[in-house]
Amino acid sequence: xxxxxxxxxxxxxxxxxxxxxxxxxxxxxxxxxxxxxxxxxxxxxxxxxxxxxxxxxxxxxxxxxxxxxxxxxxxxxxxxxxxxxxxxxxx
Amino acid sequence: xxxxxxxxxxxxxxxxxxxxxxxxxxxxxxxxxxxxxxxxxxxxxxxxxxxxxxxxxxxxxxxxxxxxxxxxxxxxxxxxxxxxxxxxxxxxxxxxxxxxxxxxxxxxxxxxxxxxxxxxxxxxxxxxxxxxxxxxxxxxxxxxxxxxxxxxxxxxxxxxxxxxxxxxxxxxxxxxxxxxxxxxxxxxxxxxxxxxxxxxxxxxxxxxxxxxxxxxxxxxxxxxxxxxxxxxxxxxxxxxxxxxxxxxxxxxxxxxxxxxxxxxx
Ligand SMILES: Nc1ncnc2c1ncn2[C@@H]1O[C@H](COP(=O)(O)OP(=O)(O)OP(=O)(O)O)[C@@H](O)[C@H]1O
Ligand SMILES: [Mg+2]
Numbered sequence: 001x002x003x004x005x006x007x008x009x010x011x012x013x014x015x016x017x018x019x020x021x022x023x024x025x026x027x028x029x030x031x032x033x034x035x036x037x038x039x040x041x042x043x044x045x046x047x048x049x050x051x052x053x054x055x056x057x058x059x060x061x062x063x064x065x066x067x068x069x070x071x072x073x074x075x076x077x078x079x080x081x082x083x084x085x086x087x088x089x090x091x
Numbered sequence: 092x093x094x095x096x097x098x099x100x101x102x103x104x105x106x107x108x109x110x111x112x113x114x115x116x117x118x119x120x121x122x123x124x125x126x127x128x129x130x131x132x133x134x135x136x137x138x139x140x141x142x143x144x145x146x147x148x149x150x151x152x153x154x155x156x157x158x159x160x161x162x163x164x165x166x167x168x169x170x171x172x173x174x175x176x177x178x179x180x181x182x183x184x185x186x187x188x189x190x191x192x193x194x195x196x197x198x199x200x201x202x203x204x205x206x207x208x209x210x211x212x213x214x215x216x217x218x219x220x221x222x223x224x225x226x227x228x229x230x231x232x233x234x235x236x237x238x239x240x241x242x243x244x245x246x247x248x249x250x251x252x253x254x255x256x257x258x259x260x261x262x263x264x265x266x267x268x269x270x271x272x273x274x275x276x277x278x279x280x281x282x283x284x285x286x287x288x289x290x291x292x293x294x295x296x297x298x299x300x301x302x303x304x305x306x307x308x309x310x311x312x313x314x315x316x317x318x319x320x321x322x323x324x325x326x327x328x329x330x331x332x333x334x335x336x337x338x339x340x341x342x343x344x345x346x347x348x349x350x351x352x353x354x355x356x
Contacts, residue, residue: 013273
């Protein structure tokens with residue numbers, strides 16, 4: 001019974017793990033970017049954006065997508081902006 | 092009009108290239124096209140047994156390319172399906188017995204006689220792959236919804252692009268029940284990861300093994316889901332490009348359905 005509920009509530013499905021791993025692996029195969037480099041990049045981007053906006057550091061996502069026509073990669077940064085830091089910058 | 096040369100390839104082995112070649116070939120022939128399928132898996136031939144033609148081999152693709160026989164002599168007619176022909180691989184020759192130039196020349200001759208020349212590519216990206224894709228105008232990349240197979244497909248897709256071919260994807264061995272549970276990548280996931288156009292979705296089906304046992308094509312078995320899916324691929328290749336790609340559906344149990352609904356909330 002416990003297992004039954006665990007199965008129902010489990011959102012971390014193995015295919016999501018597979019997809020994430022694949023996306024990172026294919027990227028590494030092509031651009032030779034590793035998970036560590038991506039983590040560093042994430043940290044630096046958070047740092048830069050934080051200078052201008054108030055953001056939720058943990059909500060920021062980094063995605064590599066393929067441009068539609070070419071087999072080219074595009075870096076997509078997505079972050080909710082909680083507030084502006086303009087005022088404090090001016091002060 | 093000259094025929095189209097289409098290579099069926101994958102990178103990773105055992106994903107269903109030979110099964111796909113035999114069935115797409117049979118489907119195209121049933122539709123009235125003159126079709127020849129070529130087994131390029133030199134040393135590990137299989138297309139002959141899948142098609143039930145293993146007892147009729149005299150000459151092979153290597154003989155035909157090297158001029159050890161006339162092309163006509165290496166072409167075996169499938170007696171069960173009109174207009175379907177096979178050029179078998181050689182078992183005794185070395186893997187690099189062929190060159191791209193030789194294969195291109197062979198296909199130039201064949202495309203004058205046939206509407207479709209389908210090439211069953213061996214696994215890997217070495218000489219056998221290079222020979223198989225050298226003559227192709229179009230390519231179908233076969234993969235399964237598994238991480239390893241998708242990664243290898245990506246590599247092959249890149250290699251095909253660099254040769255000026257825009258391949259299409261066939262996803263084979265889909266288990267709809269696992270997809271529904273989230274334990275198998277859905278076709279949408281695969282397409283998103285590979286960013287490539289789909290040509291077909293084929294479910295896992297016991298009939299594949301049964302038909303291979305008997306050496307008959309699946310596409311002629313009306314009750315086979317995989318057969319139906321391969322037939323649709325053949326139809327799409329044969330110009331019915333608007334034919335919708337059907338997503339394999341499973342026979343979900345009562346409990347699975349309930350679980351599915353609850354999870355959705
Ligand atoms: N949709 C399917 N459902 C069930 N079994 C399948 C399906 N497709 C392929 N198979 C089985 O998987 C195995 C591998 O298929 P096949 O020989 O066509 O792959 P392949 O890519 O040509 O392999 P290789 O790389 O060795 O040439 C075979 O035993 C075949 O019967
Ligand atoms: Mg094969």
